[in-house]
Each structure stands twice: as C-alpha cells, then as structure tokens.
Amino acid sequence: MGLTKTEMFTDKQNEIALFSKVFGHPARVAILQHLFKIDSCVCGDLVNEIGLAQPTISQHLKELKHLGLIKGNVEGTSVCYCINPENWTKMKDTMLQFLNQDVSNKEDCC
Amino acid sequence: MGLTKTEMFTDKQNEIALFSKVFGHPARVAILQHLFKIDSCVCGDLVNEIGLAQPTISQHLKELKHLGLIKGNVEGTSVCYCINPENWTKMKDTMLQFLNQDVSNKEDCC
DNA sequence: TTAATTCATTGCAATATTACGATTAATATT
DNA sequence: AATATTAATCGTAATATTGCAATGAATTAA
Numbered sequence: 392m393g394l395t396k397t398e399m400f401t402d403k404q405n406e407i408a409l410f411s412k413v414f415g416h417p418a419r420v421a422i423l424q425h426l427f428k429i430d431s432c433v434c435g436d437l438v439n440e441i442g443l444a445q446p447t448i449s450q451h452l453k454e455l456k457h458l459g460l461i462k463g464n465v466e467g468t469s470v471c472y473c474i475n476p477e478n479w480t481k482m483k484d485t486m487l488q489f490l491n492q493d494v495s496n497k498e499d500c501c
Numbered sequence: 502m503g504l505t506k507t508e509m510f511t512d513k514q515n516e517i518a519l520f521s522k523v524f525g526h527p528a529r530v531a532i533l534q535h536l537f538k539i540d541s542c543v544c545g546d547l548v549n550e551i552g553l554a555q556p557t558i559s560q561h562l563k564e565l566k567h568l569g570l571i572k573g574n575v576e577g578t579s580v581c582y583c584i585n586p587e588n589w590t591k592m593k594d595t596m597l598q599f600l601n602q603d604v605s606n607k608e609d610c611c
Numbered sequence: 612t613t614a615a616t617t618c619a620t621t622g623c624a625a626t627a628t629t630a631c632g633a634t635t636a637a638t639a640t641t
Numbered sequence: 642a643a644t645a646t647t648a649a650t651c652g653t654a655a656t657a658t659t660g661c662a663a664t665g666a667a668t669t670a671a
Contacts, residue, residue: 392660393626399552400527407530414521416629417510420599424514427602432610435647442509447630449649464611468638468647473611476604483600489530490593492537494586500542501574501583502630503656526659545617557660559619578617578668 407489410482413458418443419451423474426461432471458482517599520592523568528553529561533584536571542581568592 397405413419421441426433437452438445452472455461459478464471507515523529531551536543547562548555562582565571569588574581 392624393658395526395528395627395659396553397527400531404527404530404534408525408527411521411524411530412526414599415518415525416505416522417507417514417518418505418629420514420517420521421510424599424602427607438648443506443629444631445648446632446650450629453649462611465637465648468645470648471611474604474607476607479604479607486596486600489524489534490596492534494584494589497537497584497586497589501572501581502654503628505629505657528659548618553659554661555618556620556662560659563619575618575667578615580618 403485403488406485409458410486413454413460416451418447419455422448422451422455423460426472426474432464432473434466434469434471437472513595516595519568520596523564523570526561528557529565532558532561532565533570536582536584542574542583544576544579544581547582 400408414423418441422437425437425440433440435445435448438448441448443451452461452463456463456472459475460482461472462475464473510518524533528551532547535547535550543550545555545558548558551558553561562571562573566573566582569585570592571582572585574583
C-alpha cells in the first residue's frame, strides 16, 4: 500500500526509523558531512558542492531542519546552515542504543 | 523523478545511505531488535511478534538479508533467521564514523 | 500419496520520494 | 524605484516503497 503502519511500533522504533530515513539518501549524508567539514556555516554553496539543483538541495535541507539536525539562519539574501549540536548528540544517543546491541552471543546461531 | 543519483556521491556516502535506508522502516528495526533479544534463532514467529502479514515480513527479511545483516537457515518447513555478527559490526563501524563527527566547534555557528 | 505447514514469490493498489522547471518572496545593490 | 541575487515553494513527472491477497515451492505428517 505504501503506507507505513507506525502505530504498531514503539516510539523508539519509529524514532530510529525516522532518523535513519533522513540518512537514507546520499545527498543528505553529503550535506551533513559538508556542514561538519566546513567549520563556519555554509549557505547555498551546497548547491555547487553537491551536484543537484537548487530546489532539490533546498528540499533536502528542509527535511534535515525538520528533524532538528541542522539550523538555518537568514543572512541578507543567503541562508546560513549549520549542524545543531544538541540535537545531533541526542540523535546519536538514540542510534547508538540501536547499533550497539550485543553481538557476542550471535556467533553460533543458525 | 524519484531516481536517486548515486553516481554523484562517494562509495562511503552511498553505503551509509543504503544501511540507513534499511533502518528507515520501523518494522525492520523491530525485526532486528527481536533477533537480538531472542538469543536463539527465530523463524516465522516474527509474523506473530510484529503485526504485519507474512508476505510483508518476508519482504523485509529479504532486504535485511540482502544487505548481509541477517542470515537465514532452512530447518524443515521453517526458516531460522538470526543476526550476522560480522556484518553487523562492519556496518556499525561505517555508521559510527558518520555519527561520531566532531560536534564541539559547532556551538556558536549561525 | 494426500494433506498440512511454512515461507517465498508474484502481482497489484496505494502512497512516498526524488528531482527539477517555473515561480515567488525577501533582501541587497544600483 | 528598478534590477539582481538567493533561496523557498509549487506543480509535476518518474520512480520507489509498502502492504497484502493469491499463488507456488518445499518439507513434513498422516
């Protein structure tokens, strides 16, 4: 059907899925990596840095902003984007709980 | 267009996106968490555990298997699924590199 | 052999995502 | 004011994803 049944899962599971979903596109991964690499904030150079059209980048930025992973500040005609460190850390904690599940006793199963 | 332009990104960026994409659905998160929780392997109880139809679960398992995160062993009429610990660890390393980017100098930007 | 069980596959409908041209909104420059 | 610059939004086309009923394949039980 194309409609994810979020109501049958826990809040945590849905949260992990939402964060993962936003990382599920290489353009958004690239945007975030670039924002980390460039210490100072970056505006629409992302359009040049990544090879996608301006509306496409703008759309990806919107999703990242919606999840709180980046902040955007208007500076004249351009907009300065950067990582939101608090929310990045919170996201990381959630994801690490999921990724760090104990793998040690899974060796001889199946 | 709906067609992700993977060729304009690095292998690493695409890899991160692929792993993230598979975690981008709560059913797959729930399946993985259940496989971690149940030390011994689990077969089609996943259909009961999670509330989705058998073909749907089967499809999610297929994607997890395709990325190498789980293994499946036929045992009679049922199939036993479990975490693939080696690949899980490899995936974790890749994801951690991405998640652990330094956030410390992002405080006063924008 | 026949029936039952378990799971994969197929086919399809509904919805979501990706990408971009065209346009709009906001500010800056002249 | 008129123009330029930058980025958001709208509209739309192409493709992907999700979910399940129906079916098929493989094994086991009778």
